[in-house]
Amino acid sequence: MRAEDAIIRPLLRMRDVAARGALYGLAAVPLLGxxxxxxxxxxxxxxxxxxxxxxxxxxAMVGILLGLFxxxxxxxDIRRCRDWQTVTGQAGPITVxxxxxxxxxxxxxxxFPGALGLHHLVDGAVRQLAVRQLSHARPARPLSADRRAPDGSAHPARAPGGRARRHLAGGRAHRGRCRPGGPQGTGDR
Known part of the structure; x- marks a missing residue:
């Protein structure tokens, strides 16, 4: 209902404005998701x-503080956006x-709490996915006896001194499979 000065009555109440803002916020959380x-x-x-x-x-902090101020x-004298035509003077826009x-x-x-809740939900899903991927990963195969180095270490490419051994025999490079003094090499270390 409009009064004689063309302002819609009743004027806005703070409780109604806050309730509508909360309703808009509740509708915005699923849209954000x-x-x-x-x-x-x-x-x-x-x-x-x-x-x-x-x-x-x-x-939220800036809007609530400025809005209340x-x-x-x-x-x-609080007016609706539809009452913009009735605003007069320099301080009039503050009423809208x-x-x-x-x-x-x-x-x-x-x-704010809806967005952070969704953030923690996605974070939990990422962690669950990482745990699931780690639990389904195949364990590393232990080296069998024929793949071990001559000294019994687990690295066939490493010599007992800690350096990689490479020997050339017949045009092919052999890594750690040559025995000292064997037919494939001289046994240099």
Whole structure:
């Protein structure tokens, strides 16, 4: 209902503005979850959700503080965005900005824990995936007796002195399989 000065009555109440901001924030959390599905890599998705959460915390702090300050300075003359035509004077836009900033701040205040919750959910999924991949990995095969070095060590390419042994015999390089004084080499170490 419009009054004679074309302002929509009743004027906005702080409780109604905050409730609508919280409702918008609750609707924004599932949209953020869907939007994060379009980010390809798990690490990038975690980073995206973490950044959105921190930006939402900053916007919530600034929006609520400025919105409450502007609401206080307006002295109860709070107008809707539809009442923009009725704004007069230099301080008039503050009467419209106060509920907008308060609503945006409450929206971001609700979005902040939702974004961080989704961040921890994705982080847990990444850790579960890493554990699952590690548990399904094949264990390393122990070296059989025929693949061991002549001194019995597990590295066939290493000599007892710790250096790699290479011998040339018949045009092919042999790594650690030549015995000293054997037919394939002279046994240099």
């Amino acid at each position: 869907v939007a994060s599905l379009f980010v390809g890599d798990h690490h990038d998705r975690r980073t995206f959700l973490g950044v959105v959460g921190l930006v939402a915390a900053f916007i 502007f609401w206080w300075t307006c002295g109860g 900005a106060a509920p907008v900033l308060l609503r945006l701040g409450v929206l971001a205040l609700v979005l």
